[in-house]
Amino acid sequence: MYPFWSTFFRIAAFSLLVGAGLSFVDISAEDILGTVGLSPLQLWIYMLEFRDWAIPNMILGAFIVVPVWLFIYLIRPPRAG
Structure with missing residues (x-):
């Protein structure tokens, strides 16, 4: 079970970093969804x-x-x- 949680927290941390970076350059989830028409x-x-x-x-x-x-x-x- 340890590898699962380790992978889960790594993905969560990396997602947080990428999300903070995108927010820093003023890109939102709505902008990304809008580019694919949603x-x-x-x-x-x-x-x-x-x-x-x-x-x-x-x-x-x-x-x-x-x-x-x-x-x-x-x-x-x-x-x-």
């Missing part, structure tokens, strides 16, 4: 639509993945440890 509201709507699509499909996939994983976990020989 507004913050449109981006929020797309994120909500993705969530509404992704959650039911993740649950549907879990109906297959979890039992298969559990079966493999139970028949696999124990590891030395």
Whole structure:
């Protein structure tokens, strides 16, 4: 679990530095979104639509993945440890 948190905090710190640099040269998130033809509201709507699509499909996939994983976990020989 340590590598995950280490990577997470590195990405967060680097993002903060880049964001501060962009803010220093007077570039905002709205400016960047505007160059690709989006507004913050449109981006929020797309994120909500993705969530509404992704959650039911993740649950549907879990109906297959979890039992298969559990079966493999139970028949696999124990590891030395």
